[in-house]
Amino acid sequence: MKSDIFQRASFPCPVCTGNAKIRESEALSHTTRRLKYLCLDVECGHTWVAHLTYVSTLSPSALGPVHPMGPRKRPPPEPLTNPLIRPLTETRKPAA
């Protein structure tokens, strides 16, 4: 299923300036996607390819800068420290 952000990536038809819809989206890298558009004007019907590419940062991420080799991996969640909360895998003692 396509995400809404790609369905909303507006790009008017370069032939007739009509509204267009993204038909396919393919990741070329973690910073570039290849998008196939279809003009929604039935008298036009133009299809074309466009690239959506990260260019620069406007506000830095709290996780660090964009890395050219790939996205940052998030650290695993912290283990539970509350003694009242036990993991589901912990076995229970049978009731006496």
Ligand SMILES: [Zn+2]
């Ligand atoms: Zn068109």
